[in-house]
Amino acid sequence: MDFDTRVRRTIYEHFATTGRRPELATMAERVEATTDEVIASYRRLSDRRVLVLDDDGISIAMALPFSGVPTQHTVESDGVVYTANCAWDALGVPAALQRPATVHSRCEQSREPFRLDIGVDGPESSEWLFHSLVPASKWWADIVFT
Amino acid sequence: MTIDQLWRISTVWYGTRLQASPRRPTPAEMVELFASVGLDEPFWDPTSDHVD
Numbered sequence: 001m002d003f004d005t006r007v008r009r010t011i012y013e014h015f016a017t018t019g020r021r022p023e024l025a026t027m028a029e030r031v032e033a034t035t036d037e038v039i040a041s042y043r044r045l046s047d048r049r050v051l052v053l054d055d056d057g058i059s060i061a062m063a064l065p066f067s068g069v070p071t072q073h074t075v076e077s078d079g080v081v082y083t084a085n086c087a088w089d090a091l092g093v094p095a096a097l098q099r100p101a102t103v104h105s106r107c108e109q110s111r112e113p114f115r116l117d118i119g120v121d122g123p124e125s126s127e128w129l130f131h132s133l134v135p136a137s138k139w140w141a142d143i144v145f146t
Numbered sequence: 147m148t149i150d151q152l153w154r155i156s157t158v159w160y161g162t163r164l165q166a167s168p169r170r171p172t173p174a175e176m177v178e179l180f181a182s183v184g185l186d187e188p189f190w191d192p193t194s195d196h197v198d
Contacts, residue, residue, distance in 0.1 A: 009166070012164055013164075016164055064160075064163075065163070088152060088155075091152050091156040092159060092163075093160075095153070095156040095157045095161055096160040096163040096164050098161070098164075118153075122153050122157075123149050126148075126149040129147065129149075130147050130149070130151075132189075135188070135189045135190075136176065136180075136191055136192040137191065137192050137193065139192070
């Protein structure tokens with residue numbers, strides 16, 4: 001397994017287990033490398049759109065569908081609270097975990113809270129709609145805005 | 147899109163993300179995936195230059 005693959009797997013394992021992004025020092029310890037080597041790997045993974053980094057260039061803002069920073073989209077599953085990047089990713093978290101979950105979000109227009117239970121066979125019936133402001137061809141022009 | 151459409155897309159998009167060899171859809175597969183749930187407008191085409 002190459003180094004970047006090991007870093008990616010370790011990041012995702014950390015998110016899946018804790019719901020939070022790993023700290024740089026934790027990553028270095030887990031992959032048995034220096035922090036500079038981990039940062040270099042983060043940048044390569046960012047170039048491949050596996051990660052989105054914070055402005056500091058060393059903190060993980062996104063490992064889609066997981067968010068490393070607080071958002072209004074949270075997912076609770078098996079006692080762990082996850083943060084998602086957007087309403088889509090809020091469904092992406094249980095899809096990735098492949099286990100039941102409860103999604104909490106809100107309508108950005110009315111601010112009405114949204115709750116959705118997702119079972120092993122998928123989500124309960126819901127009248128809510130997902131709306132994307134940005135066309136697919138522009139998503140990565142500014143993925144944080146998207 | 148409806149929650150059902152979003153869920154069907156999410157299971158393909160993110161279903162392997164925590165596996166040893168995750169696979170993200172290619173642009174062509176994205177087009178197919180969106181079309182499979184009835185979303186076949188250029189808006190959902192990552193290669194389209196016909197949307198602003």
